[in-house]
Amino acid sequence: MDNDKDMQAQPMPRIGDKAPEFKAVTTQGEISFPADYAGGWVILFSHPADFTPVCTSEFMTFAALQDKFAKANCKLVGLSVDGLYSHIAWLRTIRVKIEYKGMKDVEVKFPLIEDITMTVARTYGMIQPGESTTKAVRAVFFVDPKGTIRAIIYYPLSLGRNFDELYRALIAMQTADAFSVATPADWQPGDDVIVPPAGSCGVAKDRMEGKEEMKCYDWFFCTKKLPAQKVFSTVLKD
Ligand code: BEZ
Secondary structure, rough: OHHHHOOOOOOOOOOOOEEOEEEEEOOOOOEOOOHHOOOOOEEEEEOOOOOHHHHHHHHHHHHOHHHHHHHHOEEEEEEEEEOOOHHHHHHHHHHHHOOOOOOOOOOOOEEEEEEEOHHHHHOOOOOOOOOOOOOOOEEEEEEEOOOEEEEEEEEEEOOOOOOHHHHHHHHHHHHHHHHHHHHOOOOOOOOOOOOOOOOOOOHHHHHHHHOOOEEEEEOEEEEEOOOOHHHHHHOOOO
């Protein structure tokens, strides 16, 4: 019951909403979100606590991929309800002490927000009392170049995220925007993409008769080729 009340008190942002604005202190100085990221994609993600093992494995993995995300015009912003000095000490420990799965000397160059008042975490629905009242869950918000939330993923405290999946989701959304298509289950660049449903019976008939260059499984389910090279040359920066 209390959880329900808490949820009602502050609505959680949803897909299609403008990302709620805030200013915050981070390990890279102050930021205004999402204004500072306008014109590019940004992933705002939370972790439960500094100096914890799952979070450490996640930060090392995300930091190792930060240049890959940057090439896809996407910046990263982390958040936990710890303070700035904890963040700085933890990121330093990661850089100087931790060697994990071949990753070492890992420098986290993206900002990590301090949110000891939980203001940002509450605004973004990262405090989910059924899971924890004192820690943020593992939330991921994809925000597009216009500041609109395009995807949201939540994980519980015990489950480390799959960063290849986050990259796949980013490229898939960029591909959908650039080519006006959708992407099927388990899509990877180079796989066939889904063309929007035919707007008229004539178009549907043409598709079924194979007059357009696509493969139709039925009138409502057609795919076409989209080479990986075309995807990457469109969505990646040099
Ligand atoms: C972790 O990152 O290891 C962790 C953090 C909070 C609760 C459980 C695990």
